[in-house]
Amino acid sequence: MLKEKKSALMKATDLLANQEQSSTVLRRKLLARKYDAVEVDDALEKLKRYNYLDDAEACRRQFENFYADGRLSVRQIVAKLIQRGFDKNFIERLIPDDADEHDLLAAEKLLAKKFPDALKFDKTKAWQFLSTRGFDVDVVTSAIENFTQAE
DSSP states (O other), rough: OOOOOOOOHHHHHHHHSSOOOHHHHHHHHHHHTTTTHHHHHHHHHHHHHHHOOOOOHHHHHHHHHHHHHOSSHHHHHHHHHHHHTHHHHHHHOOOOTTTTHHHHHHHHHHHHHOOSSSGGGHHHHHHHHHHHHTTTHHHHHHHHHHHHOOO
């Protein structure tokens, strides 16, 4: 017995039920599953019309979640959202004015978690650790300075 292929709209709805996605990523996934481009565009348009797919709201919500979590630098959050198919210009408008303070607090939090034993603290490793997580030089310098003074 052959299984009937779901319509692009049904498959898109299934994908959205599992995880919130941008229209770009959803489109890419549907096309990869060999759906016709016209059918995909129609499905995405229907989902937008019924407010099941709203890139601006999804992007804003995901940015706020990452930002509130405090484990990623703002630069890393932006990169992650771009990778998820959201518009870079829109993402950059979401960055709050206190982004520098957020990055410093996040970096300090990560250092405390990475180096719970003050005797094993290594500045070089701390630099590498924070730099690979998207923190800029000023934030890394301040975070390491604050961390060593707190000991």
